Amino acid sequence: MCAPSILNRSCLARLTRNLPLSPRSIPYCVPYTQFLPLHYLHPASCVQSLLPIDRAGWRKYEYFWYTSSDGVHRLATSSGSLNEIPQQINDYVFNTSNFVDADYPSTFPKDRVWPPKNLQDLLCAIGTEGKDCVGGRCFTRAICNDPCCRHTFEAWKHATQDWQDHFELRKTDDRGIGVYTKRAFKKKDVLGWYAGELVVSAGDDYNNDYLMEVPIGGDPIPESLNDSDSDNDYNQTELLPPSPSSPSSSTTSVSAGESVMIDASRKGNWTRFINHSCKAHCDYRVCRVGNIRMIVVEAVKDIPPGVELTVNYGLDYYGPNTTKICHCGARKCVSRSRTNKRKELSNTEKTRVKKCRRLTPPLE
Numbered sequence: 441m442c443a444p445s446i447l448n449r450s451c452l453a454r455l456t457r458n459l460p461l462s463p464r465s466i467p468y469c470v471p472y473t474q475f476l477p478l479h480y481l482h483p484a485s486c487v488q489s490l491l492p493i494d495r496a497g498w499r500k501y502e503y504f505w506y507t508s509s510d511g512v513h514r515l516a517t518s519s520g521s522l523n524e525i526p527q528q529i530n531d532y533v534f535n536t537s538n539f540v541d542a543d544y545p546s547t548f549p550k551d552r553v554w555p556p557k558n559l560q561d562l563l564c565a566i567g568t569e570g571k572d573c574v575g576g577r578c579f580t581r582a583i584c585n586d587p588c589c590r591h592t593f594e595a596w597k598h599a600t601q602d603w604q605d606h607f608e609l610r611k612t613d614d615r616g617i618g619v620y621t622k623r624a625f626k627k628k629d630v631l632g633w634y635a636g637e638l639v640v641s642a643g644d645d646y647n648n649d650y651l652m653e654v655p656i657g658g659d660p661i662p663e664s665l666n667d668s669d670s671d672n673d674y675n676q677t678e679l680l681p682p683s684p685s686s687p688s689s690s691t692t693s694v695s696a697g698e699s700v701m702i703d704a705s706r707k708g709n710w711t712r713f714i715n716h717s718c719k720a721h722c723d724y725r726v727c728r729v730g731n732i733r734m735i736v737v738e739a740v741k742d743i744p745p746g747v748e749l750t751v752n753y754g755l756d757y758y759g760p761n762t763t764k765i766c767h768c769g770a771r772k773c774v775s776r777s778r779t780n781k782r783k784e785l786s787n788t789e790k791t792r793v794k795k796c797r798r799l800t801p802p803l804e
């Protein structure tokens with residue numbers, strides 16, 4: 441019998457054995473319950489324990505299969521509807537023709553190929569070769585730990601495709617779907633990478649909550665970004681999903697020459713479900729694996745199992761000058777202090793009104 445919310449390998453194997461369809465024939469994002477015959481939901485079955493019932497009798501999570509671009513079928517969890525689960529692709533996807541009109545990046549040495557014909561032309565890790573490849577810190581330990589080894593991007597994707605063994609997706613009460621840990625992680629572990637569609641630039645009409653900016657060419661990794669002490673509650677990176685309401689959002693000023701955007705709204709991987717917290721466990725970092733640059737999610741403190749994985753989106757996203765309200769619940773949450781200020785103001789108002797009342801002479 442499987443413990444609720446823990447999907448171990450033997451349980452998964454039993455589930456897969458019981459499925460009426462072979463996993464290979466399951467279409468994208470079919471909710472698990474849609475193709476599961478009712479008798480598999482028998483209370484005594486493994487599946488029942490995978491669908492925990494809360495006190496009100498509602499199922500807390502639903503389990504669904506999705507297929508990633510590498511053809512691997514995975515089971516994920518959510519209590520959301522099918523429409524809330526986008527197609528997931530564990531890769532960088534880009535259309536070379538989109539880059540034809542983009543200027544030659546000023547950060548590129550003069551002899552590079554442009555417009556880019558493949559991923560390596562676009563996200564080549566020029567200038568970062570001296571910096572440690574992040575491959576050795578991969579959470580799965582599936583790619584070698586030899587610092588002299590030349591890790592490849594392909595090896596990285598392969599190694600991280602089993603993320604479901606280490607993390608799970610769950611619907612949160614007020615922040616959509618979130619990512620939860622199934623095991624402990626150590627500070628500086630690299631937990632995943634931000635995949636998605638690479639787009640030249642994002643104007644006002646191209647904006648969503650899943651955009652991330654990645655620098656191209658040169659060595660754009662500011663030391664402060666990689667060496668910062670992220671234990672600070674308000675630590676923020678500059679690699680943030682821009683917000684339409686953010687005045688300093690980089691979306692309108694992105695130069696195709698120096699950076700491109702990763703859009704994970706339609707094609708991405710599980711990291712696009714990581715929610716914000718003002719006291720986050722993780723941060724985004726610009727790194728490289730082999731000769732490809734990417735953005736990874738790195739633990740900035742030790743993380744226990746069973747907690748929600750969070751990053752700090754930064755003050756441009758949730759901050760005093762934005763309209764979005766953060767529901768992270770942290771003691772020093774930016775939105776909490778805003779709400780408190782509002783409360784303080786309205787209390788002052790009340791006191792003033794009370795005083796006025798006291799001073800008002802009784803009606804004749």
Ligand SMILES: C[S@@+](CC[C@H](N)C(=O)[O-])C[C@H]1O[C@@H](n2cnc3c(N)ncnc32)[C@H](O)[C@@H]1O
Pocket residue numbers: 614615616617618649650681712713714715716717765766767768
């Ligand atoms: C990059 S997505 C994260 C995944 C998202 N929860 C989902 O279901 O797809 C960012 C969006 O998640 C929600 N979100 C993330 N963190 C939040 C927070 N601390 N408070 C409120 N909403 C949050 C907001 O809707 C935000 O625009």
